[in-house]
Amino acid sequence: QNISDTMMVLPKLSTGLDVNVRFTGVSDFEYTPECIIFDLLNIPLYHGWLVDPQIPEQVQAVGRLSYNQLVEKIITCKQASDSSLVSEGLVAEQFLESSASQLTFHGLCELTARAREGELGVFFRNNHFSTMVKHKGHLYLLVTDQGFLQEERVVWESLHSVDGDSSFCDSDFHLSHAPGRAGVTPDPPDHRQQQSQVDQDFLMALSLQEGQLVPSVLSDLELARQLQHEEYQQPHPHPHPQP
Structure with a gap:
């Protein structure tokens, strides 16, 4: 099989x-x-992409959930009337934001x-x-x-x-070192911004599927898209190796 x-x-x-x-x-x-x-x-x-066992509140909030399950939990907790669930959802969201590089x-x-x-x-x-x-x-x-x-x-x-x-x-x-880059390490991609965009897109999609849109998710998504649009409008010079 x-x-x-x-x-x-x-x-x-x-x-x-x-x-x-x-x-x-x-x-x-x-x-x-x-x-x-x-x-x-x-x-x-x-x-x-591991949760730190020395941060018990994150361990409790994240548990053994997968990434997709954790995003769903964040949405559910944000909409809950129980303050403890709301708090747990915020802790889980903070974990994703603080580890957006996925390492x-x-x-x-x-x-x-x-x-x-x-x-x-x-x-x-x-x-x-x-x-x-x-x-x-x-x-x-x-x-x-x-x-x-x-x-x-x-x-x-x-x-x-x-x-x-x-x-x-x-x-x-x-x-x-590559020729023309001696002693220089190229700037790494902004994994935090990339992953934040993915997280917000996923949150919004799930919210729409449930018939409700979390206002904070929408505002963050609009801001992320605006920043991304501005970045695309800027020229990005590419260094060429020197002969």
Whole structure:
């Protein structure tokens, strides 16, 4: 049955897979047919979006819910008449906002501890799948950005910070800099703004489905779209490697 399910999922590989994280462990995902592929091929699938066990109110608010379930809970709690439920919903929402990069410090620590030395795995973050390897106790992601297509010395990118501060390495994991970028690490994408937009879109869609629209969700969504529109209107220069 698993093989049959996998054959049905394979055509989706060209357009992306549907996975839904749980915030309790780096290997915890809501089980979907897409996950069968990783199981059959014995390829570990990881993420680093974990709730900090040292923050009990967040642990209680998030629980073992998946991302989609947590967003639904936030909407339900916001509309509740019970103040304790409203408070719990706000705590859950604050967790999503504070970890919009989808990588927490606790998650990074757990990820480093869980991954095995020399093991190739897949790291899921911001709806993107990356090849990940652990080399001499450090995590690295395979660089697939088109901007580095001609940079032979840029193969791996270190994963050692939740803030996007990373270094590039060659195929032997020696520190390297792309020509024209010596000593400079390109600005990471604004994962917080991207994820905030996704969260607000999802919240609004669920609210509309239920026949009610949360005012704060709508105002935040309008603001996010306005900021995104202004950003698109601004020119974005692209640095070119120097000869």
